Amino acid sequence: MSPIQDLKLTYTIPNNRKTLSEGDTIRGSVTFSLTKRVKVKRIVVKVKGDARVEWTEGGGDEETSYSGHRRYFKLKENLVPEGAELHKGSHHFKFKLKIPEEDMPPSFKGPHGKIVYMLEAKISRSWWLPSLMQEELNFTPKSSLLHNQVMCPHTGSVRKEFGVFSKGQIRLTATVDKKVCSQGDTLSIVVKISNFYSQKIRPKFSLLQKTVFRARTSTKTHEQSLCTMVGDTIKGNTEDTVSCRMRIPIDAVLTVHNCDIISVDHYLKVYLDVSFGFDPIVIFPLIIVPLRCVTRKPGKNVGPCPAGPVGPPSYSDLPPPAFPPEPYPTSGVPGYYGYPAPDPTQYANTASGFSNQWQQLVTPPCLFNAAFPPPPPTAPSLFQEAPPTYESLFPDLNYTNDFSEPDENSELQRENK
Known part of the structure; x- marks a missing residue:
């Protein structure tokens, strides 16, 4: 002994x-x-x-x-x-x-x-x-992820044409309010859908994690879905705007960009479930950091968001998100908010057809609302660089069948809890 x-x-x-x-x-x-x-x-x-x-x-x-x-x-x-x-x-x-x-x-x-x-x-x-x-x-770094990152919204769009069983066109334009978020944070997503197609479609949202392991000249990739949400059905030959609030899991793995044998990336996948056709998909890269890394100092003045790509990432104090200072209530719907009145000096962006004047939606998590009025004309997108395609991020997968779709009944029950 x-x-x-x-x-x-x-x-x-x-x-x-x-x-x-x-x-x-x-x-x-x-x-x-x-x-x-x-x-x-x-x-x-x-x-x-x-x-x-x-x-x-x-x-x-x-x-x-x-x-x-x-x-x-x-x-x-x-x-x-x-x-x-x-x-x-x-x-x-x-x-x-x-x-x-x-x-x-x-x-x-x-x-x-x-x-x-x-x-x-x-x-x-x-x-x-x-x-x-x-x-x-438990090690969480204070630096290296947020240098020169800005809390500006992502915007991306995609258009698909169909003509096998019936002719038509579907256009999906999505915007998410931030690209740097913390564990437990909530993403506000707004999707504008033009369904000039005879079939019904449903918007879906998935938070994805992609991990790449490297050894010598070989790599091993692991993908997983952290959260999936399903929106309301959009009828054929209609246009609609759908909003969604998705919460980042409190135990989500942090983004890893500074290890040469392990990298962890996160993406928000916004897509439409189309019968007998390829699903239109928009991908938004995200950076997930600890909560304390996105705390802002009071009274810090921040200028407008720069256009084009930004510098290398690291932790820093962040400017406030690009939301108007006050909500604009919609009559007859307590607790919900619409969009701010358009600035007369704004001009339309016919390329995107989507608003960059963001309003934070005061809706419970996992709640969808397709009853919002269409957004006002918009200024040009803040980001010149288009989001990456789903095929470029996940080349080993058949992107039309990459993730098993959740059961709609169970998904709606989970949303109503």
Whole structure:
């Protein structure tokens, strides 16, 4: 029986936070008791950050294994001189370790890899197995994702023509109010649909996560749907505007762009379910960050959103979202809001046919409302660069059949809860 009993590792993070960030100092202690006098080789406390990937392909004699590893840092502190003799009884050692001020990815766990930050205490003795205590740390970086990112809306449109069983044209124009969002945040989505087609169609919304694992020259891709919502049916030969509020899951994985063997991206997929035809699809890239990373300082003045692509991402204080300062109530529908009156100086954007004057919709999560009046004429889109196509983001999938569609009855029941 080992003479080392009740080994415990305790620690605190600045401001009693539950997550660790670069530059933080970890303070803690290692406690244990000895049933007799013991000579130890060393007592060490370590903190380290590592990314690992591993998977196999093929089978039998043709099975191939792939693996990769990246170490971001490793710090250690020796608590006693090497070869020290410790008396019988209780022992208590304090330690202090400072995390490097470097750009490191957040904690992550996936089917083929993980990014893990670990704190451990180890007591080593000659000719004996070491006594080990480990605590996994939740690391969320303070920098590297939001530099020069702006809280402006995305806008994208797509047009499809059909002529096999019946002729017609469908146009989908969608706008989402932000491209940088936090865990637990809510996206406001407005879709304008022109259904010059004889068949009924339904708008659908999916929040997708795409993870790519890399080892040597090979990659392994994993896609999953985090949330799916279904809107009301749009009849043939009609035009309508549908609004939706989608909540980002509070436990959603953060976007990872600064790890060369693991990357995590998020997309909002807006599409129409068309019978006997290809579904029109618009894809919006999203960046998901911790809640504290999108908190704005009071009184900070922010200029207009720049046009065209922005600079490399990193964390920073963000300008307020591009919403009008006050809601505009719609008569007869308490709790709902329409669109602001058009500015006489605005001019129409016939290319998009959609409003960039955003109004935050005060509707419950997972609630759709197709009864909004059509939006006013609009100024040109703030973003010159069109959203990527679904096929370019998910080339390995048949985009007409990529995600199983939810059962409509169960989906509507879930929405009404």
